[in-house]
Amino acid sequence: MSSDIRFTDFKSDKQPTWCPGCGDFGTMNGMMKALAETGNDPDNTFIVAGIGCSGKIGTYMHSYALHGVHGRALPVGIGVKMANPDLEVMVSGGDGDGYSIGAGHFIHAVRRNVDMSYVVMDNRIYGLTKGQASPTSREDFETATTPDGPNQPPVNPKALALAAGATFIAQTFSSNSQRHAEIVQEAIEHDGFGFVNVYSPCVTFNDVDTYDYFRDTIEDVEETDHDRFDREQAKDKILESDKEYMGVLYQDEDSVPFEEREGVEGSMAEIPDGAPEGAMDLVREFY
Amino acid sequence: MPDDLNWAIGGEAGDGIDSTGKIFAQALSRAGRHVFTSKDFASRIRGGYTAYKVRTSVDRVESVVDRLDILIALTERTVHENEDELHEDSVVIYDGERSTMQDVEVPHGATALEVPLKRLAEDAGGAIMLNVVALGAACEVTNFPIENLDESLQKRFGDKGEAIVENNKQAARMGQEYVREEFDLDTDYDVETTDEDYVLLNGDEAIGMGAIAAGCRFYAGYPITPATDVMEYLTGRIDQFGGKVVQAEDELSAINMALGAARAGARSMTATSGPGIDLMTETFGLVATSETPLVICDVMRSGPSTGMPTKQEQGDLNMTLYGGHGEIPRFVVAPTTISECFWKTVEAFNLAEKYQIPVFLVSDLAMAVTEQTFSPETFDMDEVEVDRGKVVDESDIDAWLDEKGRFQAHFPAADGVSPRAFPGTTDGAHMTTGLEHDELGRRTEDTDVRVEQVDKRNRKVETAREEESFDYREFGDPDADTLVISWGSNEGAMREGMEFLAEDGYDVRFLSVPYIFPRPDLSEEVAAAETTIVVECNATGQFADVIEHDVLERVERINKYTGVRFDADELAEEVKSTLADSAGTQEVEAE
Ligand SMILES: Cc1ncc(C[n+]2csc(CCOP(=O)(O)OP(=O)(O)O)c2C)c(N)n1
Ligand code: SF4
Numbered sequence: 001m002s003s004d005i006r007f008t009d010f011k012s013d014k015q016p017t018w019c020p021g022c023g024d025f026g027t028m029n030g031m032m033k034a035l036a037e038t039g040n041d042p043d044n045t046f047i048v049a050g051i052g053c054s055g056k057i058g059t060y061m062h063s064y065a066l067h068g069v070h071g072r073a074l075p076v077g078i079g080v081k082m083a084n085p086d087l088e089v090m091v092s093g094g095d096g097d098g099y100s101i102g103a104g105h106f107i108h109a110v111r112r113n114v115d116m117s118y119v120v121m122d123n124r125i126y127g128l129t130k131g132q133a134s135p136t137s138r139e140d141f142e143t144a145t146t147p148d149g150p151n152q153p154p155v156n157p158k159a160l161a162l163a164a165g166a167t168f169i170a171q172t173f174s175s176n177s178q179r180h181a182e183i184v185q186e187a188i189e190h191d192g193f194g195f196v197n198v199y200s201p202c203v204t205f206n207d208v209d210t211y212d213y214f215r216d217t218i219e220d221v222e223e224t225d226h227d228r229f230d231r232e233q234a235k236d237k238i239l240e241s242d243k244e245y246m247g248v249l250y251q252d253e254d255s256v257p258f259e260e261r262e263g264v265e266g267s268m269a270e271i272p273d274g275a276p277e278g279a280m281d282l283v284r285e286f287y
Numbered sequence: 288m289p290d291d292l293n294w295a296i297g298g299e300a301g302d303g304i305d306s307t308g309k310i311f312a313q314a315l316s317r318a319g320r321h322v323f324t325s326k327d328f329a330s331r332i333r334g335g336y337t338a339y340k341v342r343t344s345v346d347r348v349e350s351v352v353d354r355l356d357i358l359i360a361l362t363e364r365t366v367h368e369n370e371d372e373l374h375e376d377s378v379v380i381y382d383g384e385r386s387t388m389q390d391v392e393v394p395h396g397a398t399a400l401e402v403p404l405k406r407l408a409e410d411a412g413g414a415i416m417l418n419v420v421a422l423g424a425a426c427e428v429t430n431f432p433i434e435n436l437d438e439s440l441q442k443r444f445g446d447k448g449e450a451i452v453e454n455n456k457q458a459a460r461m462g463q464e465y466v467r468e469e470f471d472l473d474t475d476y477d478v479e480t481t482d483e484d485y486v487l488l489n490g491d492e493a494i495g496m497g498a499i500a501a502g503c504r505f506y507a508g509y510p511i512t513p514a515t516d517v518m519e520y521l522t523g524r525i526d527q528f529g530g531k532v533v534q535a536e537d538e539l540s541a542i543n544m545a546l547g548a549a550r551a552g553a554r555s556m557t558a559t560s561g562p563g564i565d566l567m568t569e570t571f572g573l574v575a576t577s578e579t580p581l582v583i584c585d586v587m588r589s590g591p592s593t594g595m596p597t598k599q600e601q602g603d604l605n606m607t608l609y610g611g612h613g614e615i616p617r618f619v620v621a622p623t624t625i626s627e628c629f630w631k632t633v634e635a636f637n638l639a640e641k642y643q644i645p646v647f648l649v650s651d652l653a654m655a656v657t658e659q660t661f662s663p664e665t666f667d668m669d670e671v672e673v674d675r676g677k678v679v680d681e682s683d684i685d686a687w688l689d690e691k692g693r694f695q696a697h698f699p700a701a702d703g704v705s706p707r708a709f710p711g712t713t714d715g716a717h718m719t720t721g722l723e724h725d726e727l728g729r730r731t732e733d734t735d736v737r738v739e740q741v742d743k744r745n746r747k748v749e750t751a752r753e754e755e756s757f758d759y760r761e762f763g764d765p766d767a768d769t770l771v772i773s774w775g776s777n778e779g780a781m782r783e784g785m786e787f788l789a790e791d792g793y794d795v796r797f798l799s800v801p802y803i804f805p806r807p808d809l810s811e812e813v814a815a816a817e818t819t820i821v822v823e824c825n826a827t828g829q830f831a832d833v834i835e836h837d838v839l840e841r842v843e844r845i846n847k848y849t850g851v852r853f854d855a856d857e858l859a860e861e862v863k864s865t866l867a868d869s870a871g872t873q874e875v876e877a878e
């Protein structure tokens with residue numbers, strides 16, 4: 001790790017193909033800043049992404065990375081971190097990727113509390129498949145596949161996370177770049193699963209949850225008397241239905257990462273040239 | 288085999304059938320006898336018929352036969368289930384005082400040995416030991432020195448304290464003495480002991496042991512019969528070697544976790560059975576295109592859907608060979624014996640890393656739940672070789688950087704295999720993806736690059752065909768007119784079946800093939816034979832299909848899909864009738 005790492009070192013030479021104005025630009029810049037700010041460099045960083053416009057992030061960043069299949073980025077991240085806890089692991093994807101097809105993994109990744117960060121670009125729509133309802137779309141949000149709206153309430157990912165025993169829950173807004181980067185940085189620094197839901201507007205398919213909407217409604221918990229270590233307060237903020245918050249909503253100060261509890265010590269990449277020492281004891285056990 | 292003895296204990300699930308059977312099997316193995324066990328179990332925890340069968344001989348045993356010499360029946364149903372296998376020298380041990388056993392009729396002139404198992408167990412310290420009383424009785428019937436049981440009892444009950452162990456030893460002796468005093472047995476079973484040292488293990492345990500021997504450090508899985516034993520074996524053991532088992536929330540997660548760990552440089556594996564393999568399918572392609580070395584183990588059971596979860600079948604061959612959308616380069620390796628479960632697992636890891644490709648390790652229920660004796664040297668750890676393939680580190684990474692200093696993780700090498708840099712390697716940062724990509728891992732739809740990368744990945748298979756030996760094992764007369772081919776766990780039954788065939792004057796050449804893809808070219812062997820028969824536990828003949836495809840010739844098929852593995856004698860009969868039928872058709876054609 002060298003100290004002269006700048007956030008642009010995390011940029012790949014591939015030009016993003018996101019629509020001009022897409023919230024994902026801001027989200028990604030904040031992630032790169034946070035990584036550089038926390039003293040990481042591309043060679044010790046592993047980014048896992050799912051599928052969607054949001055999932056392309058691994059392509060536009062420079063680091064070790066894997067761009068997997070739809071909804072399965074979290075398990076990949078867990079595998080990477082378990083096999084080498086020295087790596088900085090960051091998982092990213094969209095609301096469809098994380099809360100629909102990957103919802104099962106989300107809850108279990110939260111429970112497992114592996115020391116990594118999970119940044120979800122929540123645009124309340126399926127962008128890459130051109131504008132269908134996502135699990136965070138509003139109940140009356142009309143799309144080609146839901147002409148009368150999904151007719152079911154949106155999932156509340158922060159509530160899911162809290163219920164599943166999350167140790168770090170935060171929310172940011174991609175266009176508020178300074179705060180967004182700070183909060184992602186906190187997620188990285190948190191000892192455990194740092195979950196950040198980012199409002200990252202889709203300028204092409206979502207004309208309801210727009211920059212203007214978030215700008216007008218979102219409130220920074222830093223400007224209130226919110227105590228992030230108080231689970232009850234977090235619960236109230238998270239369940240408040242007609243208010244959008246930004247900031248760290250909840251953090252468990254006593255969080256111990258899963259891999260630490262499991263006693264994983266270092267990288268599993270080094271193995272002997274033949275069977276490990278003492279392997280013959282494995283055979284003798286069957287006497 | 289003069290002292291070839293077939294023994295079984297049967298009852299309801301929950302009666303302790305498994306552990307009692309295992310105690311006896313271990314005692315035999317420690318007494319220097321060969322053992323081959325099989326289990327008959329239903330998919331429920333309590334109730335339902337369950338049996339544990341032990342075949343034992345001083346000579347090596349490779350299969351089950353259609354005969355039972357000693358049967359411990361804890362329920363009446365046990366007698367009915369095994370009726371056909373009893374004969375006039377059989378001895379059936381049961382507790383006639385129990386209400387469930389009042390009307391037992393022991394068929395075929397077999398000896399009915401009524402032993403008050405429960406009453407004697409109570410005298411020894413608790414009714415729960417009635418199975419052990421029965422073991423003691425069986426020792427007397429078979430002239431097997433009861434001291435050999437003691438160590439197994441120690442192993443099984445040692446954790447529960449010395450008093451329990453002593454009570455059990457006592458229970459066994461009470462069974463023995465009762466038989467000695469009450470009956471004047473007219474049987475001449477004589478189970479001799481030898482000085483040989485054997486270990487007794489099943490196929491799943493051998494896979495787990497092979498994985499650790501090969502340096503596997505990460506395992507993610509989701510419980511499913513009959514693959515769970517692999518996970519249970521590794522849990523607790525792999526940690527001692529710096530590894531970890533993670534029980535994932537489902538198979539989708541399991542394979543993706545295993546992929547992540549492999550990406551981070553660990554030797555990594557997942558194991559499952561049919562339904563789990565289905566769930567993992569989408570990720571097969573990702574493993575292949577991201578060129579991640581991964582061992583995916585499928586311990587087959589009876590399908591489709593949830594089928595018969597505790598029954599034998601070899602129905603997933605097509606799934607492992609062709610499963611997944613698009614075209615996925617992969618290797619499919621299928622051990623044919625329990626010892627091969629160990630060695631092929633080691634090989635699977637080497638192949639996976641040498642070629643950076645998914646390797647399917649395909650086993651089946653019959654092999655997974657069967658325990659067999661081996662001399663410990665069969666698993667000589669000094670013979671294990673580890674080949675990690677083209678891993679580069681700080682010292683040699685420069686050779687693989689492009690003019691702008693970017694690592695070419697998908698460099699289209701002539702042999703199809705690119706360099707590999709574990710995350711953390713300086714200057715190695717790169718991305719891998721399931722999207723089509725260029726040599727740097729960057730997404731592309733450029734037609735030339737697409738073709739170049741597809742060809743590159745497929746070249747691994749060609750290279751492996753040249754460099755590895757994807758061979759078969761051969762038995763019998765190389766010049767015989769009849770050629771039998773099988774894969775998976777049928778090898779043992781067929782090898783023994785050949786003895787029956789030889790007795791009846793049938794000459795057979797038998798090839799047991801552990802490589803499904805790439806596989807040996809069998810065209811010369813098939814051409815040299817008059818009749819070729821492919822034996823497998825499925826209804827449609829999936830392996831027969833691929834062989835026909837390879838050799839451009841019709842082959843005969845023996846298929847069993849009852850859920851039960853082949854018996855040696857049954858298989859011999861099947862071969863005979865197939866030959867009779869095919870001779871018939873040949874005559875018709877000649878007319
Ligand atoms: C198994 C599978 N099903 C469906 C798809 C098609 N698909 C690609 S992206 C996507 C939705 C992505 O939505 P979201 O995660 O919200 O990301 P966004 O594009 O909005 O950033 C879908 C359904 C797929 N790639 N794989
Ligand atoms: S479709 Fe929406 S989410 Fe996708 S790139 Fe365009 S603006 Fe962004």
